[in-house]
Amino acid sequence: MSRFSEVKDLIHSMEEDFQKFYEKGNKAAGTRVRQGMQELKNLAQDIRKEVQDKKNAG
Structure with missing residues (x-):
C-alpha cells in the first residue's frame, strides 16, 4: 500500500504547478x-510490474 501513498503524494505535490500552468x-x-507526470508514469510502470510479479508468483 505504500506505493499507493507514493502516487497520492506525487499527485498532491504537483497540484500547485498544475494551477500555475493552467490558470x-x-x-x-x-x-x-x-x-x-514522467515520474508518475515511471512509478505506475513499477507498480504494474510489481503487481504482475505477485500475481504470477501466487
Whole structure:
C-alpha cells in the first residue's frame, strides 16, 4: 500500500504547478508538470510490474 501513498503524494505535490500552468500560463510550471507526470508514469510502470510479479508468483 505504500506505493499507493507514493502516487497520492506525487499527485498532491504537483497540484500547485498544475494551477500555475493552467490558470496563470506559467511555462516553467508546465515544465515541472511534465517532469512530475514522467515520474508518475515511471512509478505506475513499477507498480504494474510489481503487481504482475505477485500475481504470477501466487
